[in-house]
Amino acid sequence: xxxGKILIVxxxxxxxxxxxxxxxxxxxxxxxxxxSATTRSPRPGEIDGVHYRFLDKASFEDMIARDALLEYASxxxxxxxxxxxxxxxxxxxxxxxxxxxxxxxxLQVMSRRKDAISIFIAPPSYGELxxxxxxxxxxxxxxxxxxxxxxxxxxxxAQEYSYTVVNDNVDEAVQEMEAILLAExxxxxxxxxxxxxxx
Amino acid sequence: xxxGKILIVxxxxxxxxxxxxxxxxxxxxxxxxxxSATTRSPRPGEIDGVHYRFLDKASFEDMIARDALLEYASxxxxxxxxxxxxxxxxxxxxxxxxxxxxxxxxLQVMSRRKDAISIFIAPPSYGELxxxxxxxxxxxxxxxxxxxxxxxxxxxxAQEYSYTVVNDNVDEAVQEMEAILLAExxxxxxxxxxxxxxx
Numbered sequence: 336x337x338x339g340k341i342l343i344v345x346x347x348x349x350x351x352x353x354x355x356x357x358x359x360x361x362x363x364x365x366x367x368x369x370x371s372a373t374t375r376s377p378r379p380g381e382i383d384g385v386h387y388r389f390l391d392k393a394s395f396e397d398m399i400a401r402d403a404l405l406e407y408a409s410x411x412x413x414x415x416x417x418x419x420x421x422x423x424x425x426x427x428x429x430x431x432x433x434x435x436x437x438x439x440x441x442l443q444v445m446s447r448r449k450d451a452i453s454i455f456i457a458p459p460s461y462g463e464l465x466x467x468x469x470x471x472x473x474x475x476x477x478x479x480x481x482x483x484x485x486x487x488x489x490x491x492x493a494q495e496y497s498y499t500v501v502n503d504n505v506d507e508a509v510q511e512m513e514a515i516l517l518a519e520x521x522x523x524x525x526x527x528x529x530x531x532x533x534x
Numbered sequence: 535x536x537x538g539k540i541l542i543v544x545x546x547x548x549x550x551x552x553x554x555x556x557x558x559x560x561x562x563x564x565x566x567x568x569x570s571a572t573t574r575s576p577r578p579g580e581i582d583g584v585h586y587r588f589l590d591k592a593s594f595e596d597m598i599a600r601d602a603l604l605e606y607a608s609x610x611x612x613x614x615x616x617x618x619x620x621x622x623x624x625x626x627x628x629x630x631x632x633x634x635x636x637x638x639x640x641l642q643v644m645s646r647r648k649d650a651i652s653i654f655i656a657p658p659s660y661g662e663l664x665x666x667x668x669x670x671x672x673x674x675x676x677x678x679x680x681x682x683x684x685x686x687x688x689x690x691x692a693q694e695y696s697y698t699v700v701n702d703n704v705d706e707a708v709q710e711m712e713a714i715l716l717a718e719x720x721x722x723x724x725x726x727x728x729x730x731x732x733x
């Protein structure tokens with residue numbers, strides 16, 4: 336069984352990460368999203384273990400103490416993080432695990448898992464990013480402006496990722512992500528040659 | 535104009551490097567072989583600048599002194615090497631340059647050009663390599679045996695290359711090489727995001 340890979344994927348709001356990842360997963364059924372753990376309360380319709388793994392504060396802090404998270408952060412008095420164990424189990428079953436996380440979490444995972452593949456999904460241009468954020472119609476200009484500022488800050492971290500995929504065209508972006516996965520599986524460290532054994 | 539890349543390709547005799555590279559070049563016209571320089575005499579039919587760049591010993595040694603070679607070695611009292619300048623010119627025209635060279639030369643290029651992509655083409659198994667070397671029909675068993683020993687020694691260096699492509703099936707091997715090229719062009723260092731400039 337060939338081990339799966341961790342795919343760290345970040346990119347600003349409005350860049351089309353969801354569309355690209357959905358299409359990638361359609362083409363590669365041996366791929367799944369990691370389920371984050373959180374201490375916030377479930378919202379109506381959210382299912383434990385599907386949308387989030389809902390934990391109480393003590394359990395989450397116990398995971399922190401046991402170093403059982405690939406990354407975590409706290410927002411608005413709640414913890415959010417990625418439990419390491421389910422990721423590891425999936426990898427051992429040959430499943431690629433996508434961590435769709437923001438920059439700070441991504442950097443934490445990169446420093447812990449040198450074998451993770453990190454991809455930043457970038458907008459083709461400032462103008463296009465702006466159009467996508469404002470163009471949603473239902474977004475107030477102040478909200479769009481704030482998202483745009485955050486997006487620009489996020490893009491300033493792209494160089495910390497191994498790869499940058501520009502989402503100008505979904506099909507091309509998916510092809511690049513597929514090429515990255517295939518190329519990474521060709522790294523010599525994962526393909527030792529054992530000719531001597533057969534002698 | 536997007537700069538081309540240096541593709542260092544090595545692999546033992548009998549592994550099918552030629553077939554794989556020919557098919558890769560058929561699919562990617564913006565790719566060419568580097569022409570080696572040598573001090574040996576041209577054989578009948580060999581054209582200067584096509585098969586080799588034929589130089590006298592003084593000119594070759596002048597290139598060594600000027601550090602104008604990406605790699606060189608001497609065999610049987612003759613020099614063989616890769617002049618850096620034509621490679622650089624092709625790269626600047628957006629052409630990928632294939633250096634099909636043996637292990638020692640490959641290691642020299644890797645240490646000089648950190649931006650070169652290094653690929654080792656490996657046989658699927660010892661049995662298959664043996665079959666390919668002996669199966670040529672016209673090869674004396676002592677010659678095949680000697681080539682096999684050299685091949686095994688060469689394969690022991692595969693880990694020094696970034697990628698290992700196993701040539702079990704030519705089409706799959708070419709697809710892997712294409713994926714490596716595309717993935718390498720997605721490296722964040724080659725894709726800086728300049729959103730601020732447009733503000």
